[in-house]
Amino acid sequence: xxxxxxxxLLMAAAMVVGLAACSGGGDADKGGDDAQTTDDGxxxxxxxxxxxxxxxxxxxxxxxxxxYEESHPDIKFExxxxxxxxxxxxxxxxxASDQVWDVFQLGGNFPEYMDKIHFLNEYVESGIVDTSxxxxxxxxxxxxxxxxxxxxxxxxNTYGIAYDPAxxxxxxxxxxxxxxxxxxxxxxxxxxxxxxxxxGSSTFTPGSEFIAGCSVYVPQCGELRxxxxxxxxxxxxxFDDPQMLTPxxxxxxxxxxxxxxxxxxxxxxxxxxxxxxxxxxEAGMTWVAxxxxxTIYDICASEGRELKLAPLPRATEDGPSGIIPQSSQMxxxxxxxxxxxxxxxxxxxxxxxxxxxxxxxxxxxxCAAVQGAMIGLGRTKVPLVLGFLxxxxxxxxxxxxxxxxxxxxxxxxxxxxxxxxxxxxxxxxLAKMRWEIVN
Numbered sequence: 366x367x368x369x370x371x372x373x374l375l376m377a378a379a380m381v382v383g384l385a386a387c388s389g390g391g392d393a394d395k396g397g398d399d400a401q402t403t404d405d406g407x408x409x410x411x412x413x414x415x416x417x418x419x420x421x422x423x424x425x426x427x428x429x430x431x432x433y434e435e436s437h438p439d440i441k442f443e444x445x446x447x448x449x450x451x452x453x454x455x456x457x458x459x460x461a462s463d464q465v466w467d468v469f470q471l472g473g474n475f476p477e478y479m480d481k482i483h484f485l486n487e488y489v490e491s492g493i494v495d496t497s498x499x500x501x502x503x504x505x506x507x508x509x510x511x512x513x514x515x516x517x518x519x520x521x522n523t524y525g526i527a528y529d530p531a532x533x534x535x536x537x538x539x540x541x542x543x544x545x546x547x548x549x550x551x552x553x554x555x556x557x558x559x560x561x562x563x564x565g566s567s568t569f570t571p572g573s574e575f576i577a578g579c580s581v582y583v584p585q586c587g588e589l590r591x592x593x594x595x596x597x598x599x600x601x602x603x604f605d606d607p608q609m610l611t612p613x614x615x616x617x618x619x620x621x622x623x624x625x626x627x628x629x630x631x632x633x634x635x636x637x638x639x640x641x642x643x644x645x646x647e648a649g650m651t652w653v654a655x656x657x658x659x660t661i662y663d664i665c666a667s668e669g670r671e672l673k674l675a676p677l678p679r680a681t682e683d684g685p686s687g688i689i690p691q692s693s694q695m696x697x698x699x700x701x702x703x704x705x706x707x708x709x710x711x712x713x714x715x716x717x718x719x720x721x722x723x724x725x726x727x728x729x730x731x732c733a734a735v736q737g738a739m740i741g742l743g744r745t746k747v748p749l750v751l752g753f754l755x756x757x758x759x760x761x762x763x764x765x766x767x768x769x770x771x772x773x774x775x776x777x778x779x780x781x782x783x784x785x786x787x788x789x790x791x792x793x794x795l796a797k798m799r800w801e802i803v804n
Contacts, residue, residue, distance in 0.1 A: 408439065410704050412711060415445040416470040416694075417452035419638055419660050429724045433714060440707065448637060459701075467702040468711060472694045475515055483698040485514040488709040495717055507695045516695035517716045520656060523688050524577055526550070526566075526675045527643060527658055528650035529665070536560040536649065541675035547582075550678040551616055551625075557649040558625035565625035567642035567651035568632050574652045575617065582613040584687035585680035612680075639664060643672070759783035 416426060423446045430442045445466070447455060452470075456478070459465045465481045475482065488494040494517070496504060507518045526541060533540050538556040539549065554565025568574040583592050586609050620626035627635075627642065635641050638657045642648035644664055653661070655674070662672050679686055696715060698708045715721055763782045 409441050410439060410707050411441045411443055412468060412704060412708060413443045413445075413466040414468040414711075415447065415452065415455070415466045416696075417447050417449045418470075418694075419657065421660055425725050429715065429721045432720060432724065433711060440711070463701050465699040465701045467699055467704055467708045468696055469699055470519075470694050471516065471697055475695075475697075479515075481700050482515055483700045483702065483705050485516065485698065485709060485712075486512075488706070488713075489514060493706060493709050494713040498717065516697035517712050518695045519716070520694070522654050522656050524581065524677050525653055525655050525658070526650050526677060527653040527661060527672050528675060529643065529646075529670060530673055531670065532557060532561065532563075532646075532649040538565075538649070541650075541678075543676065544682050545675070545678050546682055547613065547616060547678045547680060551620060554620060554625040554649070555623065558623065561649075563646075564627055564631075564642050564648035565620070565650070567648035568627060568635060577652065578613055578617065579610055581677055581687040582680065583609060585685050588685075646670075759786050 414430070416422070418426075426446075427444065430444060434440060434442060445455070453474075456465065456469065460478065460481055465478075471478060471482075485494050489496055494514075496514075499517075503518065504514065507515050509515060528541060530540060533553065536557040537560060538553040541549070541553070550566070557563065557565040586592055592609070617626065621628050627648075631642075638644070638653070638660055641651050641661065643651040644661050653674070658672075658674050665672050676686060677688060696712045698705050698712065702708055759782065
């Protein structure tokens, strides 16, 4: 009975966390008004929408909403933006009162809100939601076991460890490698703490790292695909013995006790990725969802610091990575909405529109997504090569060749050229890369 309670607790907590690391800070931010007519006197629909995320995602999403309103004068948005915890506090209130936003964002905790999700199947069949350019494997990330399309994914994500090489070097700690282990991680964190009197490792949203660590550690035990955190039906655990988690939980407890990892009080200070202890220089590394990495990289780069990204440690050097790229979050249509078709049409535009994605890529461009995904899959040489080509070689060559007639515009166009060229090179790498399908 005790074992079942432990597994049930882990499963419930994991559903709440999902990939909550995609969250950011900020108070609720509302936009829109109660106007119900267009400039030409036509009827106007107000769609209520809400999301959580980083400031970069907030700014990009608002810009996308403004663009949609320009091309759809019959639609007006009333939007709200929250930190991860505040978002679900508000959502629970709306669920209780049957007033959930018309369009709302969910992550791995979607089972808790299934009664409030209006499936998209009918809109796919009618053509309002176009999935013709979306692969079946991508659609499966937001499809339940009965074939119901819960929402449309806004991106694929996984975990990694962001770190500051300069801090590691100053402390004399070993840098992360492609197949480093949890022992290596622990030793590096301890070394950094002892030598510099800062945290060896930080965390993201309070409690999220613990569940993320458990969900990754279980698949790392045994042979490839022998264990998983959830079973294939996603209605139970993929392992029976909670003692499998003892080494990871004990390591984490020891790190907190020695001070190389923040305790609950310190962790509560990390309200968003922008004020993570790694960003503030109070930690040598941190857990991160790969779509967050560009945000903290840019912040630190503006201060003259260069961060790097490593895959999560493994239980054994030659064992499974335990990493599975999955949907980071999705937009869903609310069962409470009076404008379900309008909401579905917007979600279709948000995911499929090139104009919209030109705006949204400001938060996570193709190269950042590609490099993060490759790291999560253990292909660390690919992002290393792409990063060198994109940031140094291609951009530098372009600027040298064009600065005589483009002047300072060569820097802007150099960024565009290097990103596009690196993306093309990646596709060539992808075609040449050897992949194995594991059944």
